Amino acid sequence: MSSAKQKGEKTMRFLHTADWHIGKTLNDFSLLEDQQAAFTQIERIAQQAQVDAIVVAGDLYDRSVPSEAAVTELNGMLRQLNLNDHFPVLAISGNHDSAVRLSTGTDWFARSSLYLNTTLAAAFTPVTIKDTQFFLLPFFGIQAVRNYFHDDHIKNVNDAMERIVAEMKKSFAAGKHQVLVAHFFAAGSQRTADSETLIEVGGLSAVSTAVLAPFDYVALGHLHNRKALNEERVKYSGSxxxxxxxxxxxxxxxxxxxxxxxxxxxxxxxxxxxxTLLKGSFRELVTSAKDKPATDFYDIELTDRERIPDVLNKLRTVYPKIVSLHRTHQARQLALNRQKQRLAASPLDLLSDFYSQTTGSKLSSEQRRWAEEALIKTTKEEQ
Amino acid sequence: MSSAKQKGEKTMRFLHTADWHIGKTLNDFSLLEDQQAAFTQIERIAQQAQVDAIVVAGDLYDRSVPSEAAVTELNGMLRQLNLNDHFPVLAISGNHDSAVRLSTGTDWFARSSLYLNTTLAAAFTPVTIKDTQFFLLPFFGIQAVRNYFHDDHIKNVNDAMERIVAEMKKSFAAGKHQVLVAHFFAAGSQRTADSETLIEVGGLSAVSTAVLAPFDYVALGHLHNRKALNEERVKYSGSxxxxxxxxxxxxxxxxxxxxxxxxxxxxxxxxxxxxTLLKGSFRELVTSAKDKPATDFYDIELTDRERIPDVLNKLRTVYPKIVSLHRTHQARQLALNRQKQRLAASPLDLLSDFYSQTTGSKLSSEQRRWAEEALIKTTKEEQ
Structure with missing residues (x-):
């Protein structure tokens, strides 16, 4: 399929995006201009591909109480797509959004095919466009699912999704395709084509992609890397x-x-x-600056061993938008970096890291599989 | 006219309310239940009188960033009036609202005759319903008016309104009535029927009602007392x-x-x-409590001279919702009260107060008139 390819008469073609995080800043640098530029590209892609709908899978805003500038920005984007371009829009609230605040206007929006769902209760009534039923499931807490089904036996997000999917299936119409739009941490056990290693093993609160099998496609938001999953029909678009x-x-x-x-x-x-990540000595970095766009964001690793007074401000004269500066040779900094990495790692990564540090060798693929199974069991038994 | 009276075929009948301040608390007591009850009465009045529109003249919320509970409440009210009852609604942002936040959804709202204007620019395009043009003027800052007209000679809110009204008049349609919906401090110089005293002399940043003469009716919000003005066609609804x-x-x-x-x-x-304001000794107050609704709010003035330990908590056992407690015989309290009254007083009240305190006699009606004229001059010369 290419953008230029003719679309079938009956088929539904939609654009899947997520995690706009409007209002987000990068180390105090506003990203509104960048977000606006990305939006304009998304709009153009939708127009050129003649999509029948645009899916935004949660985290429209970066914060539950967005700034006025962010409100202006998102309002303008939704207006442009829906009222000016006449695209149906299918959106949900993510964990960064305030479901209540985002719900303002939703009853009016639906009248022009802007479907913005922020409640669990409304997730079970699909929106049908052409040959496809869209189930719009906002980010949810487990307690909300327990309350909805009056069932305290729901122990984790995977249990919750099993119940939710079973309930949605009651509304599946024969002859229609079903698409789920959702915002959570999903984990598969797929292998990449060229490797024996598992892509993702699932944190303690992940939804197994197996639960999502009844859908023809699952348009996910939450993880910012589109490669977080390697499933054919369950995908993160990323930010x-x-x-x-x-x-x-x-x-x-x-x-x-x-x-x-x-x-x-x-x-x-x-x-x-x-x-862009840069690594080099102060002298190298200053010299190479002329070849680098001054308006880009830079993460800089300084390799000098000696102390350079006021180095950050000096580098800022050639790289105005430095978002982080760290040193290769600084013991404390190194330790901090290691700790940071550890905090961001998944349970399996931690285990694997621990194993290699203590034994000096890496986990075999069989060992990794055992570890994974154990972790999945833990997840199932989690409260 | 009564609610039951038959309405003419062509005539417009509308309900004028303002200053809902959804989310406001009274000394930490939530007012949501009270606001909901008032809303239900307003809805019923509108239904019984078969109004053609409902005007809400600003301060829909109490704060620029309302709580989620307040957002839920106001969203529900607007949905009820507009989508369920099918009333056209004409609303503006007040000084308590964030114009930007409140603007969310407005482009969709207008499609079902919910006209919520939050920008000066849109105030000059009237909404026409039956025989009437409604000009929806949100709360504005003087600088915004200077910017809009590219005119730095606009010195005060009265100048600003003269320009705004002149601009609006360009859109007046022959054979139609014109109604202004606005949110500011207006001051007239009308006399009450039974008294020589002026009702209001105008603070330093008031709009003279004379400027508003071109309109058939001006539906104001801002002051919470409907008697703040005594004009036939320029009215505050109050809260x-x-x-x-x-x-x-x-x-x-x-x-x-x-x-x-x-x-x-x-x-x-x-x-x-x-x-309810109550005044009495501790013993009297406790005794009379049985005749007073326990769920009402009370402002209590305690007349006892002796100190009563833990008096507030003791009174709370019979009056659970005390919003203020003060003592008749407490020098510091008295001084504070006097200062408070002074802060709330108008310039003429202050002058009159000063005169009577220094001369021992009251201002004559002629003296009051002189003072009033001088104050109005001051207003006109104000930056």
Missing amino acids: PLKFSVSEAHQEKGVWLVDTEPFAVQWVPLQPVHDI | PLKFSVSEAHQEKGVWLVDTEPFAVQWVPLQPVHDI
């Missing part, structure tokens, strides 16, 4: 731009999804200001 | 409930306005929990 140094190497973009015949296509987005 | 002890003696309600022939009718609202 439309890099929101942290840890995302520096990720390609950002959107999915175009056709329902009949099923096809997905990745369309990358071009950042206005990239995030 | 739908008492929001402070200083409003304890005010009757709350809404105006019903007919355009052809012009008529206004005051319809009072019944509070669920009234605010």
Whole structure:
């Protein structure tokens, strides 16, 4: 499928994006211009591909109480897509959004096919567009699911999703495709084509992709890396731009999804200001600055051993938007970095890290599989 | 005109309310239940009088960032009036609202005749319903008006309103009535029927009602007392409930306005929990408590001269919702009260107070008139 490819008469083609985080800042640098530029590209992709709907899978805002600038920005984007371009929009609240605040206007929005769902109760009534039923499931807490089903036996998010999916299935219409739009941490056990290693083993509060099998496609939000899952029909779109140094190497973009015949296509987005990791001595960094865009964001690793007075401000004269500066040779800094990495790691990574540090060798693929199974059991028994 | 009276075919009948302040608390007591009850009465009045529109003249919320409970409440009220009851609603942002936050959804709202204007620019395009053009002017800062007209000669809010009204007049349609919905401090120089004293002399940043003469009716919000003005066609509706002890003696309600022939009718609202001022000794107050609704709000003036240990908590056992407690015989308290009254007083009251304290006699009506003229001059010369 390409953007130019003719679409079938009956098939539904939609664009899948998520995690806009409007209002987010990167070390106090506003990203509104970057977010606006990404939005404009998304709009153009939708127009060129003649999509029948645009899916935004949660975290529209970065904060439950967004700034006035962020409110203006998101209001303008939704207005543009829905009222000006006449795209149906299918959106949900994410964990960063205040479901209540985001719900303002929803009853009016639906009259022009802007479906913004913020409540669990409304997730079970699908929105049907052409050949497809969309189930819009906002980010939820487990207690809300227990309350909804009057069932205290729901122990974790995986149990919760099993109940939710079973309930949704009651509304599945024969002859229609079913798409779930949701915002949570999902974990599969798929292998990549070229490797024996598992891509993802699931944190303690992950939804197993197996639960999501009844859907023709699951449009997820939450993780900012579209490669977080390697499933054919359960996908994260990732965020439309890099929101942290840890995302520096990720390609950002959107999915175009056709329902009949099923096809997905990745369309990358071009950042206005990239995030680049630089490593070198002060002298090298200053010298190479002329080849680097001054308006980009930089994460800098300084390799000098000696102390350079006021180094951050000196570097800022050539790299105005430094989002982090650290030193290769600084014991305390190194320790902090290691701790930071550990905090961001998954349970399996931690276990694997511990194993290699204590034994000097890596986990075998069989050992990794055992560890994974044990972790999944733990998840199932979690409160 | 009565609620039961038949309405003309062509005439517009609308309900005028303002200053809902959803989310406001009274000394940490939630007023949501009271606000909901007032709303239900307003809805019923609108239904019984078969109004063609409901005007809400600003301060829908109490704060620029309302609580989630307040958001739920206001969203529900607007949904009920507009989507369920199918009333056109004409509303503006007040000084307590964040114009930007309140603007969320407005472009969708207008499609079902919920006209919520939050920008100066949109105030010059009237909304026409039946025989009437409604100009929706949100609360504005003077600088915004200077910017809009590219005119730095606008010195005060009265100048600003002269320019705004002149601009609005360009859109007046022949054969239509014109109603202004606005949120500011207006001051007239009308006399009451039974007294020589002026009702209001105008603070330093008041709009003279003379500027508003081109309109058939001006539906104001800002002041919570509907008697703040005594004009036939320029009216504050006041707030739908008492929001402070200083409003304890005010009757709350809404105006019903007919355009052809012009008529206004005051319809009072019944509070669920009234605010009552009580004065007496501890013993008297405790004894009389059995005759007073325990769920009302009380402002208590204690006349005892001796110290009563833990008196507030003792009184709370019989009056659970005490919003203020003060003592007749407490020098410091008296001084504070006097200072408080002074802060709340108008310039003329202050002058009159000063005169009587220094000369021992009251201002004559002629002296008051001189003082008033001088104050109005000061207003006109104000930056």
